[in-house]
Amino acid sequence: MSKRSLTQRAIIFQSHGDPSQVLSAKTLPDLPPPPPSSLSVRFALSPINPSDINVIQGIYPSQPHVRTSKEVELDEYYIPGNEGLGIVEEVGSSGSEFSEGDWVIMKRSQAGTWASAAILDPKDVIRIPRKPNPSKLTEAHAATLTVNPPTAWGMLTKFIELKEGDWVVQNGANSAVGQAVIQIAKRRGLQTLNFVRNRPNFAELKEQLSSIGATQVFTYDDLSDKATKQKIKEVTAGKEIRLGLNCVGGKETSLMATLLGKDAHLVSYGAMSKQPLSLPTSLFIFKNLTSHGYWQSRWYQDCSPQERDAMFNDILDMIEDGSVRSPLKWRIKTDGFRLVISPRTRNLDID
C-alpha cells in the first residue's frame, strides 16, 4: 500500500463572527499518510448549509473541534463544514472495511469538510454504496446526503403515520429540505401544499417545484387570502392536514398552522425569518396540535446503526429510481461572501 502525503487547503476561522470577516482560505501543512487505523480522504464536494453559517457566527449548539498548527503559525483555529463527500485516498496499514476510491460521508457532526482533504477515523464515516453503472447517484447527491434528505425523511416518518393520499403542508418549500420533502412525499403517494416567499419569478419556481412533484405551490401572501383558503379546501377535498413542516417561523407559520386539522403535528427544523414560533393556544387545546422540533444531529445520536442504515438505503433507493434528484440549487448564496476552495473546481463555490 502506498504511503502518500496530501496537500491540504482549507477554509478556517479563528474567532466567531460574520463569515465574510472571519473566514480565510489557508494552505495547511501536507497531511501525512494515514496512521494504521485511519483513512485519508479527499473532499470532492462540501456543501454549505445555513447551519454552517450559524456555526461560524457562534450561534449553533454544535461546534468543530479546535485545531492548532505550529507550522503555519496558527495558534488555534477551526475548520467548519458539517457535510461533504469524501473519497478514500488511502487506508491505514491495519486495514478496515474501506477501500481506496470508496465514497464516504460524515457520521460525526462538524467534521470540518471545508477542506481539500482530511485524515479520519473509519468509525466517523459511512460508506455510500454505489450501484453498477449507470448509477443516478451523483457526487452532488452524495455530498448532500447527510443532512437534508434525512431531515425530510425523518420529519415525514417519525411524528405521524401518513397514508397514501394524505396531505403535508410546508413552508420554505424551495429549501434543500423542502425539495427533498416534495420528492419523498411524492414517492410515498403523499400530497404536498407548498409555501414559498413571493418573488418576481414565482411562476418559474412554481413550475420547478411542480416538476419535482409538488402538488400545490403558493406564496406566504396567499396565506392571508380567503380565496386561497377556499382553494385549499377544494383541493384537499376537506381531508384534514395532519403534518406541517416549518423552517420559517413568524407570522407566516402562525397562518400556515391554521390550515392544519385536528390532532396535527407541526415540526420545525429552521427559523429563517428569525421570528419566534407564535401559535394560538386554542390550536393546542382544542385541535390537539403538537409542536415539535427536528434536528438531524440529534437523530444520528439517538438512532441505532440499523435505523440509520435503513434510512440511508431508503433514500439511496429513491435516488437510484429517480424519485429524489439533486437539489435544484445546492449552492447557497449569502450576502457579501465569496469563497472558492482551489484547486478543486467543483468544491465550495459561493457567490
Add this chain to the structure above:
Amino acid sequence: MSKRSLTQRAIIFQSHGDPSQVLSAKTLPDLPPPPPSSLSVRFALSPINPSDINVIQGIYPSQPHVRTSKEVELDEYYIPGNEGLGIVEEVGSSGSEFSEGDWVIMKRSQAGTWASAAILDPKDVIRIPRKPNPSKLTEAHAATLTVNPPTAWGMLTKFIELKEGDWVVQNGANSAVGQAVIQIAKRRGLQTLNFVRNRPNFAELKEQLSSIGATQVFTYDDLSDKATKQKIKEVTAGKEIRLGLNCVGGKETSLMATLLGKDAHLVSYGAMSKQPLSLPTSLFIFKNLTSHGYWQSRWYQDCSPQERDAMFNDILDMIEDGSVRSPLKWRIKTDGFRLVISPRTRNLDID
C-alpha cells in the same frame, strides 16, 4: 317509589355575549317525575369555570344543547354549566345502578348544571363513592371533581414519566388547576416551581400555596430577573425541568419555557393573557421541546371507562387522605357580573 315534581330555576342565555348582558335567572316549569330510565337530580353546587364564560361568549368549541319551553314563552334558550354536584332525587321506574341520595357528577359535557335540578340519563353521570364517615370529600370537592383535578392529574401523567424528586414548572399556579397540580405533585413526591401574577398580597398567596405543598413560588416579574434564574438553578440543583404547565400564554410563558431542560414537554390548558404562545424555534430544534395542549373534554371522549374510573379513584383517594383539599377559592370573580340562584343558598354565587 314516589313520583315527585321538582321546581326548577336556572341561569339561561338566549344569545351569546357578555355574561352580564345575556344571562338571566328564570323560573322554568316544574320538572316532572323522571321517565322510567332516567334520574332526577338536584344540583347542590355548580361551579363557574373560565370556560363557562367562554361558552356564554360563544367562543368555546363545546356548547350546551338548545332547549325550548312554550310554557314560559321562551323560544330557544340554553342552560350553561359544565360541572356540578347532583344529588339523586328520584330514580325512574325501570331502575338503575343509582339510588336516591347518591352523589353524581356529569360525564357528558355542557349538561347545563347552572340550574336547581335536571332530569338526566344515567349514562351521562358518574356516581361518586363516599367513604363511611368521617369522609373528607366535601360537596365543594365533588362539585369541582370533573374538570380541574383531572386536568392536573392528566397533565402530570400523560406526557412524561416523572420520578420522585423531579421538578414541574407552572404558571397560573393559583388557579384551581394550578392548586390541584401543586397538591397532586406533592403527593407524588414531585417538586413544583410556581409562578403567579405580582399582587399586593403576594406574600399571603405564596404562604397559601406553600401550605398546600408548593415547593417554590415566584411572580412573572421574577422571570426577567437574573437573581431568580440563579436561585432556580440552586434550588433545582441543576436538575433539568422536563414538564411545564401553562394557562397564561404570552411573554410570561415564553420566559418560563426557557427554564425547561432538554426533552421537555410544555402543556397548555388555558390562555388567560389572551396572547398567543410564542416560543423560540431553537427550543424545539436544539432542546427537543414538545408543545402540547390538554383539554379534559377530549380526554373524557378518548379514554376507556376503566381509565376514567382509575383516574377518579386516584383523585378520590388523594382527597380522602387529605392530599387534595378544596380549592382555596372556588368562586371565580368576573367583572360586573353578579348572580345568585335562589332559593338554594349554596348554589352559584358570584360577586
